[in-house]
Amino acid sequence: MKIVSNTQMKQLDRMTIEQYGIPGILLMENAGIAVFHEVYHHLQMMGGKQVAVVCGRGNNGGDGFVVARQLFQHNIKVKVFISGNPAVIGGDAKTNLEILKRLEVPIEVISPGENKNVFLGQLKQYDLIVDAIFGIGLDRNVDEFIGRVIETINEAEKTVVSIDIPSGVNAADGSICGTAVKAHKTIVFQLPKLGNINYPGSYYTGEMIVKNIGIPQEAIISLNPRIQMITTDWVKSILPKRKADTHKGDYGRVYIVAGSTGMTGAAMLTCEAVLRSGAGLVKVAIPQSLNNIMEVRLTEAITVPLPELKKGVVGISDIEKIMKTMSQSDAVAVGPGSGQSRELEEVLRNIFENSTTPIVLDADALNSLANRKELLKLLKGPAVLTPHPMEMARLTQIAVEDIQKNRVEIAGEFAQKWNVIVVLKGARTVVAAPSGEIFINTTGNPGMATAGSGDVLTGIITGFIAQGIEPVSATAAAVYIHGLAGDMAAGDIGEYGMMAGDIVTHLPHALKKIVGK
Ligand SMILES: NC(=O)C1=CN([C@@H]2O[C@H](COP(=O)(O)OP(=O)(O)OC[C@H]3O[C@@H](n4cnc5c(N)ncnc54)[C@H](O)[C@@H]3O)[C@@H](O)[C@H]2O)[C@@H](O)CC1
Ligand SMILES: Nc1ncnc2c1ncn2[C@@H]1O[C@H](COP(=O)(O)OP(=O)(O)O)[C@@H](O)[C@H]1O
Ligand SMILES: [K+]
Secondary structure (H helix, E strand, C coil): CEEECHHHHHHHHHHHHHCCCCCHHHHHHHHHHHHHHHHHHHHHHHCCCEEEEEECCCHHHHHHHHHHHHHHHCCCEEEEEEECCHHHCCHHHHHHHHHHHHHCCCEEEECCCCCHHHHHHHHCCCCEEEEECCCCCCCCCCCHHHHHHHHHHHHCCCEEEEECCCCCECCCCCCECCCCCCCCEEEEECCCEHHHHCCCHHHHHCEEEEECCCCCHHHHHHHCCCEEECCHHHHHHHCCCCCCCCCHHHHCEEEEECCCCCCHHHHHHHHHHHHHCCCCEEEEEEEHHHHHHHHHHCCCCEEEEECCCCCCCCCCCCHHHHHHHHHCCCEEEECCCCCCCHHHHHHHHHHHHHCCCCEEECHHHHHHHHCCHHHHHHCCCCEEECCCHHHHHHHHCCCHHHHHHCHHHHHHHHHHHHCCEEEECCCCCEEECCCCCEEECCCCCHHHCCCCHHHHHHHHHHHHHHCCCCHHHHHHHHHHHHHHHHHHHHHHHCCCCCCHHHHHHHHHHHHHHHHCC
8 A cells, every 4th residue: 555745635635625626625525524434433333422623723623623513413522622713714615614513513613711720621521522723734833822722632532533633743754743633543545654654653543544535546556655564465465376386495485694602693683584484495594612611502494514713703714605595595695693793794705706696684784885885786686685673774874753753755765876785674664676666564563672673573584485476566565564573572461472473473373464374
């Protein structure tokens, strides 16, 4: 499902009205009815009877007027509160406000002089509050008066349904314009806005319900938004069916260069995730002195000990062996728990110069590249870089806070500039392709903020690529499945106690949930 900015959504509204001749008031009616159905259903479930609709001056408020009319005509007790001067309401919103007046739906204007406690007392009388103050038109910080209205809605401690986006959330990026409504549910029109998906906006959005309001699919296709949300259906369409008449060679050979003294666990988690993601075979290149440990810990993977110059660190001295195994592999991952060394840098340079095998670079491989990004220019095959925000900061020399504020832009620019696939990890992982295409992931939970989670992701991405899935799709699908496995682990044992190994354990269940086998 595509995700749009507020500017793109406005463009879509305009195209719908001007090019397809669908009047704005019809879109507003569709939007209001969609919200009404959700509100009505919710009221019935909770046994509620009374609704307050808090409306602003724009079209979001206009949607609120339609919701109020629909509720009124379905015999629900409803009252409309207008925040600010109703004289400035115009266009389709005004038409709907006039209808409410003729129907004698109760309307009250809340003005800046209003006593907050009086308004709070009023709101508390209702079972549910519809938030229709601002939608995608919010373009600056809310002033003190509107801020008070928003805070009062939150303090009323009632079920809140926001229209399109919680008022106060910037639809362009999910930042908060001073203060914002904390919704239980948000009914989003046609397509999610970035502000519904990105944090903190996503937190204020609560449960997101996307409703069609009649914007033609043709308009969306011609606008061609470059960002999409990874969905279950999409992942299902990406993962190939396993045919009966196949053998392990058909499911890809993976080569993992990982692990160093004290960090054999990283290599182990990556290998297990590769196999749990359905790949046929995995070989792990491990510093010689660690081979015995790995042999004991890994049952299904084949270990390939490498000579080491420094104890416990992969050496360049046997680069030919590395290159040979690479040439026999369908995908390779380098970096989990490798430790940072000149040796590793040289290994990377050799691989980049001489191999076309798709490569996934994680952890210490990324840190090694931080000061030698120009090495990426040598790449002959597809590459996936999987930085967490701190690794991205090292790669870009941009502060972590600034990266977090512009995750999509920064990942996208890096991917295009260096012609690599970037996975910027964290809550709402961003996958950016060199083509400019962007994916945002919504699975996963804070229980995954635990040592080794990233190593598991590297294994899944490499495993999917080895199975012949096109690298960008393989990466986005892997990110989704990784988060889903994390969500299933959290569902079983909770976010507090889960470890990376639990994500691996739940990986088969997550895959089964998607592909059904
Ligand atoms: N034809 C359309 O464009 C449609 C719009 N729809 C609804 O309309 C919404 C967008 O409507 P609008 O563009 O009218 O904008 P909003 O209703 O989001 O905002 C209202 C007005 O408030 C002003 N404003 C912005 N920030 C402010 C602030 N901090 N303090 C005070 N005033 C501020 C803006 O100038 C804007 O015109 C959508 O989110 C959706 O709910 C739907 O009815 C479907 C059709
Ligand atoms: N709050 C969260 N919500 C969703 N996913 C998360 C969250 N915290 C961490 N993750 C995921 O867990 C993984 C952690 O990876 P990383 O930071 O590299 O950990 P490590 O280096 O310990 O393996 C990433 O895929 C990240 O997206
Ligand atoms: K709203």
